[in-house]
Amino acid sequence: MRIILSVLASIFFIGIASSQDDLLNLLGEEETGPEYTTASFKTTRVINGHSLENTAHGVLDFKIGHRFGPANGGAAQAYGLDGATVRLGLDYGVTDRLMIGLGRSSYQKTVDGFVKYKFLRQCDAGCAMPVTLALVAASSVTTLGATEVPWYSPDRTDYFTHRLSHAFTLIVGRKFSERISFQLNPGVVHRNLVAGTEDPNDVIHVSGAGRVKLTKRVAFNAEYFHVLRDQIPDNFKNSLSIGFDIETGGHVFQLHFTNSAGLFERAFITETTGDWANAFQPASRGGGFQFGFNISRVFTVHEPKRPKG
Amino acid sequence: MILATATISSATLAQDRYMTRTGHVEFHSSTSMEDIHADNDKVTSVWDVSAGVVEFAVLIKAFTFEKALMQEHFNENYMDSNTFPKANFKGNIKGVSAEQLKTAGSYPVAVEGKITIHGVEQPLIAKGTVTVDATGGIRAESDFAVKPSDHDIKIPGAVRKNIAEEIQVKVRMDYTKM
Numbered sequence: 504m505r506i507i508l509s510v511l512a513s514i515f516f517i518g519i520a521s522s523q524d525d526l527l528n529l530l531g532e533e534e535t536g537p538e539y540t541t542a543s544f545k546t547t548r549v550i551n552g553h554s555l556e557n558t559a560h561g562v563l564d565f566k567i568g569h570r571f572g573p574a575n576g577g578a579a580q581a582y583g584l585d586g587a588t589v590r591l592g593l594d595y596g597v598t599d600r601l602m603i604g605l606g607r608s609s610y611q612k613t614v615d616g617f618v619k620y621k622f623l624r625q626c627d628a629g630c631a632m633p634v635t636l637a638l639v640a641a642s643s644v645t646t647l648g649a650t651e652v653p654w655y656s657p658d659r660t661d662y663f664t665h666r667l668s669h670a671f672t673l674i675v676g677r678k679f680s681e682r683i684s685f686q687l688n689p690g691v692v693h694r695n696l697v698a699g700t701e702d703p704n705d706v707i708h709v710s711g712a713g714r715v716k717l718t719k720r721v722a723f724n725a726e727y728f729h730v731l732r733d734q735i736p737d738n739f740k741n742s743l744s745i746g747f748d749i750e751t752g753g754h755v756f757q758l759h760f761t762n763s764a765g766l767f768e769r770a771f772i773t774e775t776t777g778d779w780a781n782a783f784q785p786a787s788r789g790g791g792f793q794f795g796f797n798i799s800r801v802f803t804v805h806e807p808k809r810p811k812g
Numbered sequence: 813m814i815l816a817t818a819t820i821s822s823a824t825l826a827q828d829r830y831m832t833r834t835g836h837v838e839f840h841s842s843t844s845m846e847d848i849h850a851d852n853d854k855v856t857s858v859w860d861v862s863a864g865v866v867e868f869a870v871l872i873k874a875f876t877f878e879k880a881l882m883q884e885h886f887n888e889n890y891m892d893s894n895t896f897p898k899a900n901f902k903g904n905i906k907g908v909s910a911e912q913l914k915t916a917g918s919y920p921v922a923v924e925g926k927i928t929i930h931g932v933e934q935p936l937i938a939k940g941t942v943t944v945d946a947t948g949g950i951r952a953e954s955d956f957a958v959k960p961s962d963h964d965i966k967i968p969g970a971v972r973k974n975i976a977e978e979i980q981v982k983v984r985m986d987y988t989k990m
Contacts, residue, residue, distance in 0.1 A: 525867075526829075526858035526859075526860055526865060526866075526867045527856060527857075527858055527867050527869055527900075529831070529858055529990065530828070530831060530833065530856055530858060541884055541887065541888070542887075542888045554847065558882070559880030559881065559884075561880070562879075562880055562881070596880075624828060627894070681894060693841055719888065719889045720889065720968070750885075751970055751971075752882065752885070752970070752971055752974070801879075801881050803879045803880065803881075806878055
């Protein structure tokens with residue numbers, strides 16, 4: 504009897520002791536919903552191209568993109584300060600997966616719009632998706648006057664459709680660690696009107712971009728757009744850019760060096776004139792790279808439903 | 813004798829333990845520059861009233877902010893939520909007995925224990941109130957302040973004026989019997 508009692512007593516006390524060690528273990532494993540990876544990139548653009556990030560639901564993002572002239576213009580051109588192209592844009596998160604945007608570039612006075620949708624989202628917990636998959640569909644139209652367009656000729660009718668170009672980009676990306684994210688972003692740019700009969704209307708590119716976070720608020724980015732052979736004339740080069748993201752609360756400042764002047768797909772994928780090989784050559788050899796910056800400023804215009812305090 | 817032991821132990825085993833998975837924790841940072849507020853409705857807690865012991869686990873990523881970007885920065889830049897996914901508290905509640913919880917009323921309590929935020933443990937002493945309503949529902953509430961600097965949460969100079977040195981925290985738990 505005493506033995507039984509002492510056994511019971513010891514079981515009982517062990518029970519008490521362990522329960523006091525970790526009361527929460529009594530609740531068992533928590534069930535958490537899917538937890539999607541966040542902050543793979545600091546903002547929705549890597550440099551010129553789209554990153555796998557979307558503007559959050561209800562957030563308006565005011566984008567200022569600025570590219571100076573070629574840095575090898577020398578002192579006469581104030582090392583590129585003189586000639587600049589600008590794009591002003593507004594992006595909006597319709598949902599956390601769907602964003603839309605509109606912009607206006609000084610490059611050929613172009614208005615562009617896009618829709619970006621995340622089909623798959625990389626998941627940290629509660630599901631097993633290893634990558635984020637997004638599609639960007641963009642269109643642009645030049646608003647240059649009838650006699651100002653590059654293809655102007657007195658005997659050619661100026662059709663509206665000639666002014667259009669479209670771009671589809673598929674983004675497959677992954678945040679590999681807190682610091683490192685990488686994405687492949689192949690796509691096609693469709694020009695409704697091209698310069699010569701031998702130039703294809705559709706230009707296919709296989710491209711990629713990545714970032715390495717240096718500190719909590721500074722990241723190093725690089726992106727490269729590789730246009731497959733024999734699709735664009737030799738005077739146009741592949742776009743290569745490197746830069747830094749600096750985040751300060753509601754702003755992200757992106758400072759970069761790029762050989763592209765344009766800030767929408769047709770411009771930087773198929774019409775990049777700068778050549779990194781000319782970087783330190785006289786301007787007479789052609790443009791090298793230029794300094795540029797993007798500024799992103801977000802405004803919360805709509806608050807999605809959240810738990811009430 | 814065995815019967816008696818069995819009865820006693822089962823009575824004790826059916827201890828006065830209460831739990832919740834939907835506890836509410838909110839915090840507020842107020843400066844002349846900016847007010848920042850976040851809510852979390854997914855706090856788990858177990859309270860063993862007979863032993864006077866309570867534990868909380870707070871999933872950091874479950875805090876929601878008015879601004880999506882603020883939420884991202886909170887997790888990325890301040891709380892390192894991937895490294896330290898949870899804050900927790902283990903301690904004692906004094907001032908209310910298991911018997912009192914069976915009668916409607918409001919009881920002031922003293923809470924004392926250790927709070928771990930951002931992987932750094934600090935002692936915490938707070939006052940609270942336990943309210944038992946007419947239907948027997950038990951609500952525990954407490955307010956206290958934590959300093960980010962006590963938990964090795966670095967705030968860069970550029971936003972120092974936007975984030976209070978002391979963050980006001982409110983806890984509200986509606987417990988159910990386990």
